[in-house]
Amino acid sequence: MAPKVLISDKLSPAAVQIFKDRGIDVDFQPDVGKDKDKLAEIIGDYDGLAIRSATKATAKIIAAATNLKVIGRAGIGTDNIDKDAASKKGIIVMNTPFGNMITTAEHAIAMMFAVARQIPEASASTHAGKWEKSKFMGVELTGKTLGVIGAGNIGGIVCDRAKGLKMKVVAYDPFLGEEKAKKMGVEKVELDALLARADFITLHVPFTDQTANILSAEAIAKMRPGVRIINCARGGLVDEEALAAALKSGHVAGAAFDVFSQEPATENPLFNLPNVVCTPHLGAATSEAQENVALQVAEQMSDYLLTGAVSNALNMPSVTAEEAKVMGPWLKLSGHLGAFIGQMTDEPIKAINILYDGSVAEMNLSALNCGVIAGIMKKANPDVNMVSAPVIAQERGITISTTNQSKSGVFDGYIKVTVVTDKRERSIAGTVFSDGKPRFIQIKGIQIDAEVGAHMLYTTNEDVPGIIGTLGQTMGENGVNIANFTLGRAEAKGEAIALLYVDDQVPAPVIKKLEKTGMFTQVKPLIFDVA
Template sequence: MTKPKILISDKMDPRAAEVFRERGCEVDEITGKTPEELMAIIGDYDGLAIRSSTTVTEEILAAATNLKVVGRAGIGVDNVNIPAASARGVVVMNTPFGNSITTAEHAIALMFALARQLPEADTSTQAGKWEKNRFMGVELTGKTLGLIGAGNIGGIVASRALGLKMKVVAFDPFLTPERAVEMGIEKVDLDGLLSRADFITLHTPLTDDTRNILSKENLAKTKKGVRIINCARGGLIDEAALKEALDSGHVAGAALDVFAKEPAKESPLFGTPNFICTPHLGASTNEAQVNVAIQVAEQLSDYLVNGGVTNALNMPSLSAEEAPKLKPYMALAENLGTLLGQLNAQEIESIAIEVEGAAAELNIKPITGAVLAGLMRRYSDTVNMVNAPYLAKERGLNVAEVRHEREGDYHTLLRVTAKTSEGEKSVAGTLFANKAPRLVEIFGIKVEADLAGHMLYIVNEDAPGFIGSIGSTLGEAGLNIGTFHLGRRNAGGEAVLLLSIDSPIEEAVLWNVCKLPGVKTVKALNF
């Protein structure tokens, strides 16, 4: 089997390349390339490992004809065009936990530095001054820390702050009251945080909702004398408004590790009293650099070698342990989606994916992705389970996932139902021996069939001699029947015939089959 090929395009700890090789991948470390130079070589690689220097644009993705996954060693993926990657079926991963402690500690360090004016005191003392009365600090004990964002890094900051005997309040739309109690903090709305916090620290991604979350208006709502720390993303704070608030004394101090534009060679904040800044050092410790390098290598190799998906931003997570168990279900799901897509001539309005029995206990998201991948092949010949949900959403296709605790005729069952202008059409399948995908129902008719290769789908009136007519027609065309599967609603009623054929079926043969008495529908299928 050909080994997956990885390109490391940014400087990274040597352990990354070692991990790739240990896990059965080929790896090249080629750093410092221009976008044009990267486009010239990227087509040879299955995976791309980056940090912040490489920008993965739509043009680079278009040139990456074999690329399956991009891994960012770090949290931020501002340098990856995720919609373009999704559209091309490329998984985008990050390593959100490798530098969490390092970033949280940096935020705490900046909070101490603000509270005790450490940078200014250091500069003054080394200049030969002894301005002891000039630097009157404040204690952290008993103060209220306001967290904007209480996820992984925010949670670590909260635990450290509680250890310092601070009171912690948090604004985070995704923080549940139960989780807040577990963390020992108080959940509040944004206005409540702004009015109460003595210190504010930001730990949220940069989105349309969070951009300038500390705007001029919101800074005016803060408690007079507040101190602000940002080790998350530039753009969360209106920097010009922060400058005004510092100059007026409403904000007693601010410490930024990140800026809206980086590298920050110029800023209205530079030189402002009571302002501290560092050059995006949140993740800059030896431990963090090693951790994120190892994690990105483990994640990319797990995906390319075992099918495991960890910390992906554009598809559901799938552990390396889950992947083997889900693999036959995903094959079944893709087959059912492919069957439904090929048989349905009408525009599909919505899809329902139902699982019952053993399937109901599984991670349904990869199964949904596989169904949509099969279904959406009618729209794109490059579709896969990564970009299929993106294509479905782009076309306004509603997707519902339903779990049934019941167990019916089969120990495990997957049903896919499409709603069209002509009503609902449903197909269902199971696994034989927990590994062999098998169709068991098509449009309400029971039929057991393998879905593979070239197949012929026929709907006809159940009548004597029909099977012989089909055999003769195909035999005269030189087509050999591999397998033969028959189902019917009732004797003499509508019947369904699924045949596997050893070679492609020409249009003329399909017309000859259509002419047979009692034939209603004929369709060539490919799996």
């Protein structure tokens, strides 16, 4: 059955057509996003939800989304999506961060010109029949210092445009390296230095706990007199009350804001102040950007629903379509390894250590980590997946560590998973053969070669004669067919293990019979998702 996607906001007809051309069953209801009760009533029928800003994907909506796998936001901001609720339910949240980069950067530059030359006020005055030429004295941008807070995708474009205007550019960004700054032609500085030197300051960072009110009253006091501030990023990055006071005192000469702490903004401390330019969140409002983000979200959602490729997800590592093809068997293996340990472990897990060796160490390890963690967590929560598992692990205080190393053995690549509890450590390793089938190659340090089946039986015992006969006879007498039988031991007369791949789940009475023989220290039926 084809995946089904609901478009609950106004999206380009070309985006709708992309879904159709890719074989997606698409339901275009551009106004239903405004009706939260109706949306909650119908959302359970869909695998995907494509939205803009009008739809609010609240915890209530997500709770009703019984089949939803992905939410795609045509645009950057995802404040209208409860990402925690989505992650816990295993729903991928995607946005389109690159479709409106140029548009938003250009708007910031336009706002800088507008506040430098008081263009909106001068225009209004002239429309009113006044000719107040001397009233609107502006400043040039050439030779001025622009302080850019956040030199990522959009901030980087602003830096480039500002250099074209012959401005000096200083940038504050904890993730900006010295080498990258040199290539961009900007000077990397600390925030206080930027505040002290900049004639214009523009913000291009997301709203987080760390960036909330990054331009506080204290920060504004550190700025040079006559500074002008531009915010086309996110509301809440600037203390608007403090900025209003600084504008009234003259310490700040002007401000240009496209975003506000409360939106829609019908009231704000910055409104009606002289030399403050305000626009209603128009950063992405060009026909080109609206078309780009709509097409991108349709492609991204289609890729995920049809091939498993993940692009621009906020709660899941990205996996390209090419990676998905190569990594598919390894992702299955990671889940199987996690599932084995998860089913074998009854006590609380303190840590999960994952080793990647050889060729697999060059792959997308973040995605493989998610596969391992999901496999482990499925015992406690069968509905867990690669999105929700890391969230659950974090909530439980489980430490995740990853090591990758060059080829160290006979296998081209392998994954080894070790879990740590208060009582013990337990490990398993596996690889993918040339036929694309995952195999278990080591359990508890004992070498094996076991194909993974939907139903398996794991036993441990002392290495003594009669184990194979007892297992075979008990299975045969009770109608359990063995598809594959693997043995391994640490040393002669030492600990040994057996892993049986059987056609159907081993019934509980058969498990009891094996335990009563007294030959086994452990008898454990296992189930794996091999679909």
